[in-house]
Amino acid sequence: MLNYTNTITEEKSYSGLQMKEMKPIMKLIIRGKKREFLSSIGKSLNLLLPTEANTSSRSEKLTALWLSPDEWMIYSNETLSSKNNDYETENLLNDNISKKNLGAITDVTDQFVLINLKGDKIFDLFETGSPFNFNDFKNKKGSVTQTILAKIDVIIHNQNQNDANLFVRRSFSQHLFSWMNDSASRL
Amino acid sequence: MFIINCPYCGEREQSEFKAGGEAHIVRPKQPTELSDDQWAEYLFMRKNIKGIQFERWVHSHGCRKWFNVVRDTSNDVIKAVYKMGEKPPTKK
Amino acid sequence: MTKNLRIKTSKFIDETYKISFKFNGKTYFGYKGDTLASALLANDIHLVGRSFKYHRPRGIMTAGSEEPNAIVQLHNNTSRTEPNVRVTEIEIYDGLEASSQNCWPSVNFDMGGINNFLSPVLPAGFYYKTFMWPASFWEKYEYFIRKSAGLGKSPMEPDPDIYEHRYVHCDLLIIGAGISGIIAAKTAAKNGYKTLLVEEKSYLGGSTIYQNSEHFKINNQISSSWLEKEINEIKKIKNLEIKTRTSVAAFHGYNFLLARENLTDHLPLEQRNKKTRQRLLKIRAKKVITATGSLERPLIFDNNDRPGILLSSAIHKYANLFGVACGEKNILFTNNDSAYETAISLYQKGINIEAIIDNREEIDSKLIKEIEKNNIKIFKGYTIVDTSGYKRINKVSIMQLSKDGQKVVGSKTTLNCDCLGISGGWTPAVHLFTQSGGKLKFRDEDQVFIPNIYPSDQISIGSCNGEFTLDEILSVVPTTLKKFLNIKETDYENLEVQSSFNKSKRNIWLLPSDKVIGKTKSFVDYQNDATAKDIKLALREGFRSIEHVKRYTTTGMGTDQGKLGNMHALGIISETAGSKMGELGTTTFRPPYTPLTFGTIVGRNVGEYFDIFRKTPIHDWHVENKAEFENVGQWKRPWYYPQNGENMHDAVQRESKAARDSAGILDASTLGKIDIQGTDASEFLNRVYTNAWSKLAIGKCRYGLMLNEDGMVYDDGVTTRLGENHYIMTTTTGGAATVLGKLEDYLQTEWPELDVYLTSVTDHYATVSICGPNSKKIVSQIIPDLDFSDESFPHMSFKNSKIGKIKCRVMRISFTGEHSYEINVQANYGKSVWERCMEIGKEFNITPYGTETMHLLRAEKGFIIVGQDTDATMTPIDLQMDWIVSKKKYDFIGKRSLYRSDTIREDRKQLVGLITENPNEVLEEGAQIVADINKSPIEMLGHVTSSYYSPNLKKSIALGVVRGGKNMMGQKLIIPMKDKQINVTVADPVFLDKENKRLNA
């Protein structure tokens, strides 16, 4: 049996800010342009992909983030078991999308590390390292952006008041988390 | 530092983008038919305009989409943006 | 014993809070609220520094960031030392230590002062005219020139402080919290604008806040008390953020501004640790209001630079704001009314005024009447022609001005003083406006440049827009705001304003003297010792453009960037050259407005945060096992694994041998991986690689070479066909990002019709590569239910499988020429897979190897490394890889370029193997290769690209590129080193196992 290793081990807490990695979370990149693609995704997952830029949609099990006109990320709302990495959603979409040449499904579960942030200082932290304008973003539940934080590409999902998910590529995640903690320590 | 209005994501900082040079230089469909001079023209020769330039940018740290920008290279004012494949707006 | 010139208390000074500080080693006292300047003046100290060129004694001249003279070194010889700090800007704190600069042995006796006597032979640009003989001597002259230049001293220890960035996005930024800024802030914020108000000083209200004269009233209240109420109100407004000690350094296009927020420089040292010293605000404002005020102009006359000479407005400020008298025998010299404001406030405070010299003839404003009423002598129509006093002014000589103001007439009168206030009128602070690309216009009536054309959504208000008087400001500013913020009304309609200021002014850029100009020293740029006669000399020598004069005379090139003198320089040029001011243009004001600390610009991107540190999923194992690491792009890759004190050579020899004799294991997770899907995937690969892909069977792998459109090798790697329309491509570690970018570019812009999707999965997989004769034994134990027989799992093929319940992909590919496998597993299981391999591999002495060994092993096989064996000038043909260039394919990226007249030449540099005569001689990578050592000029045929001692071949091997090398097999060539020549023979680049037997061993 293979052991599962975390990328980010500690949970960190500061006044007005808590940060921790959520894992394992299934993550898929799904790509497609055709109309059947959207409808077929909708049917398969009973989740409508957001077509408006910088937004997200959510079902009981899954959340979908808009990344570009033909690209979305789908991730599981709950953490899964680390004992196996055979995801029914992925298989379902492979059958209904890939095999039917409607689009592309790619497993990126470990490509990205999901860091969850809670507290009222989330955006104060982001403002120390991201050029993105969070003024409207922070008041809009479900908004999504791909931008730069501390020179690293990130996807930020404002899933709730004082509750945001940040996705960063695994090989960058420890560096970024260290930077976030350094910055948070002075907020 | 410009603010660039990505046709897909909206207004973002220049830091999120990369420039791709002069736009509407179509890769020849039949390169082998071209003379060395014609190929060099495609490969290297540029208008390098001082004034209104049509150019390519990519939202490399966002949606990763390429698009076109109309910019006055003498003062860096961006006049318009438009998607790949769309007709360039006529000069105002 | 120095005098105490602290006069009656000011509410801005907390006399209950005494602060002790050191200046040039001596201890003094000041109060909370003092700047170093006000504290020094209170102790009757004017002499602070020495000038740049002539080392003339210089004192405090201003009360703000425009100070040219009084700059000091803080905390000399400590890690917190800082050169060139303006005493007018630094707030004093307990333990402050400042010392004078650019003087030796001391500011009171400075050897450099001799330059003042040599000055006749040191006119502007003298160094261009001499120090040329003998030719070889320049370095020696230069040594002394450099030593005498340079003001303060650079810190020599790392900076203990922390700096940060903050990105700010607001509807409106207001720069400057003087009366105009305050009015704007209240108006905008009340109308719903998310507003940021920044002020460089520690207090709000600008110069109005200490304007206590009965002559300036708003709604019948003294202007300062009126403004105080306004300030208290704006502090309560929600969507208004106010930042003091924050100065805007740069105003770039698109309303992007940089501001420095100073957080700890006013605190005692012991209170600064672990705090952020300065924060750089990167501001994006939808709208900007510039309310930066104006700077008082000096007057240009002979010896106008002595300690004790200050701007009249500075004397006013020191008296009213800091409660300090700059002297006991004060004289004021002016060409306009503002000196009289100073006079009145000095008079009210009982500070003695000897006389006022006014170069105007007819003057009769309320202010002047009051002065005369208090029978203070006013010399009307007079000018100062000279001053005396070496380290402190003690006399001024005055004469009457001719009607046209061009000459002096009559006899000379001498007046005693210990302080001289000068006022040449006001210059709007348009620096930030012009930085942003704004165009100025010249206003003749009062000889000022004011904003004219705005390049972005911004406006200038108040005295930086040429509105100098209280009544002007209160009538013009509200109207301007209504238009700019498009709102109906403000709180400032029909106020009742009383302002006694009369705007008349007699502007003479260079005041006449009774001496010939050649004998005068009328300073235009105080810090750089540029005088009026220097400017005239430059013009005489043909330097016409303002930029030429500036560069030739160094006017405006000091740390104050000519905030005081630039206008006079322009004036003198236009008068001398007979051109009009407006047409002459200004010199360009370049960012930053005031010098900006490097650390502030860099923020936290220092030390461990200088650059990103990418780790593979197996990184921790490598660290635990003492790997030495190599930087590959932003990745840290194991370089080699030294065991019990091995050096690199021994470790690499051991690792390489083990890999070929039994089993080696490599962390290949850093290779770029791109998931390619879509019905046109095969066609896409056909277009981006040099070889053909359509016929590659599902489950098979193929090596591909990617070119630039110019035909030069760009990247390489193995791509595997996972399904009919599904591939996974690997790229070089360094190339990963750029390759994906390039492919997306072609896909989106050239071939949008192709149904292809690219997704990076580099970080999703950990890649464990096991090679060597025993590799199969090991992997088959890790994945027991997979058939590893050569029949079902041949070289260059792949299989999906599982380890336990965990999916993985196994490729049988080889970069070493050995029988080898690559296990790709989801990253979070990678370390575990690696450890299993080590565990099971024990019995086969499985040996982890790093990049160095990998490079050696592939070199034995003659496999290239893009970037090491290639530069941007190598085609696949040059690499003797013709076999991978499809002749059938109609087109692929870079194909056409391979058939240009110079790319088809036979005598291009080509990749070959090199064998040294002496098998133990290992060539130096980068060494050049020649055929004839005696030929001159010597002809270099190429160079060594890769070179190693091969433990498996027991000899040195090397790859290199050699002109025409293809047809030189067996030929002898020479490597000319510094100390010797090495003979080599050109050979086949494949040194080991030419038949590829080992792949299936």
Add this chain to the structure above:
Amino acid sequence: MKNKYSIFSLVKNAFSYHENWEKAWKDPEPKKEYDAIIVGGGGHGLATAYYLAKKHKMKNIAVVEKGWIGGGNTGRNTTIIRSNYLWDASAGLYDHALKIWEGLSQELNYNVMFSQRGVINLAHNLQDIRDLKRRTHANRLNGIDAVYLNTEEVKKFCPIINTSPEIRYPVLGGTLQKRAGTARHDAVAWGYARGADEMGVDIIQNCEVKGIKRNGDSVEGIETTKGFIKTNKIGVVAAGHSSVIANMAGLRLPLESKPLQALVSEPVKPVIDTVVMSNAVHAYVSQSDKGELVIGAGTDDYVSYSQKGSHDIVEGTLNAILELYPIFSRMRMLRQWGGIVDICPDASPIISKTSIKGLYFNCGWGTGGFKATPGSGDLFAHTIANDEPHKLNAAFNLNRFVSGDLVDEHGAAAVAH
């Protein structure tokens, strides 16, 4: 004869309060016709005119400048001079220039303050080491005084560099060219202008070229803001604006004009006595005689003629500076500015004839033109006078972009210099 510059003439003139110095150059109105016109009054253009007059005895020539001489990249660059280039062609070109630099002050009787304080190029990774060694070996065989240094030797030559192995990209070694150094940029333009003017060259400022008159495939003259000027030889040395002039003649060049920024710190007493450049960490620094740290940044990636660049570039450069020199953290940036550099695909210049008879271009110097000023002027003058290139600039022709025989110096240009 103009009054000669020397300490004696300074003393002599001191007695007349420097009232009697002559103009360094006249400000003439253009004549109707010239034998040759140089477009662009920067260092390269003025040098070209100087050598046309001096070596090729062409006296009836003019330099037309749209602003003031030396106001473009000449007056904006960071003045690094070196010749340790990789390829023979480049080494030949830049070392030819370096040799002229060594006697230039005396030749011009104008102190250009050429200071041979040495230039170090740092290596931060294994490929850097290979590339720098490759370059030093080539330099040695080309007779150029470049040597390879290990980390300790680097530290010895420039003690303030942080050579700790703990930093993100440790200094693994470097190269040193001792003959390399810096010079005073303005003085180069002024010195050549004074020299050319003395030989009768007309230096015409505030004269912008508006068009190039052609007769078939040869040139007849230029339209300017000061009227039409007849000539049948036009040498264009317009740096960032080369393409603008080329377009007037209906030519297209393999150039892109991009912003390049630089900055100086406040002046301090001598702290660094050499020039240090780093490709991998993207920073280079020297100290002016005035005491300012002179720091060059990289280019932006977009075409612009605005003479402004993006702040990210400046920030990135200072990041690198503080990585290599942590002691400079409390130093302050005094001034920052931008220039427009014309960049060739192979990062090498063009000194070449064109398809139009009598039209010559000297451009594409990218970020490294200043160091070549005297050589570039000399060789371009030769090319114009003889209507054929000198052997030292033969490789830098326009045709290389057609035939594919590029002189790829990206290694040398990876960081702006």
